[in-house]
Amino acid sequence: MIYALLADGFEETEAITPIDMLRRARCEVVTVGVTGKTVTSSHGIPMVADITIDKADAAAAEGVILPGGLRGTQNLDASEAVHALINAVAAKGGAVAAICAAPSVLGKMGLLQGKKAVCYPGFEEYLTGAVTPDEQAVTDGNIITAKGAGASLEFGYELIKYFKGAEKADEIASQIIWKR
Numbered sequence: 001m002i003y004a005l006l007a008d009g010f011e012e013t014e015a016i017t018p019i020d021m022l023r024r025a026r027c028e029v030v031t032v033g034v035t036g037k038t039v040t041s042s043h044g045i046p047m048v049a050d051i052t053i054d055k056a057d058a059a060a061a062e063g064v065i066l067p068g069g070l071r072g073t074q075n076l077d078a079s080e081a082v083h084a085l086i087n088a089v090a091a092k093g094g095a096v097a098a099i100c101a102a103p104s105v106l107g108k109m110g111l112l113q114g115k116k117a118v119c120y121p122g123f124e125e126y127l128t129g130a131v132t133p134d135e136q137a138v139t140d141g142n143i144i145t146a147k148g149a150g151a152s153l154e155f156g157y158e159l160i161k162y163f164k165g166a167e168k169a170d171e172i173a174s175q176i177i178w179k180r
Helices: 012-024 070-077 080-091 103-108 149-164 166-175
Strands: 002-006 029-033 038-040 046-048 063-066 095-099 137-140 143-146
Touching (some): 012 063, 012 095, 012 149, 012 166, 063 103, 070 103, 095 149, 103 143, 149 166
Parallel strands (some): 002 063, 063 095, 095 143
């Protein structure tokens, strides 16, 4: 199971696009409300999460996704439960994925040391110890990061590639008529 963590202020495209793409690839994705069962996006769109953070089972998690949005990222970073879940998934080698401003959470936690990672321009200072290539999305081991809303399709592609392989990622890209 893959948890997509949603906190008030999350960026819609950065959350919904990878969730949609992963579900098309037949991955089990569960949305997790960090700030409540109903979470409001950065543009005022309410979304009802599948579960709240207190119901997340780290033992069952194969991966965790952190969408960006400045306020959403700040709310993710302020949650001890989010940090505990990320640490548990990372400790067992599960996928830890973040987009836009959210890779800053991983950097502050020390998870990007020596890894390639990208983020929204201007947040690189928070990617402590990371190498920051000029790419839209990058996978380094179990860490998957992307620059922002415009990189959401590439982020979803990288996630599918990680969980289901390049052939499945190419299949989904073709189905949604997206050329890389």
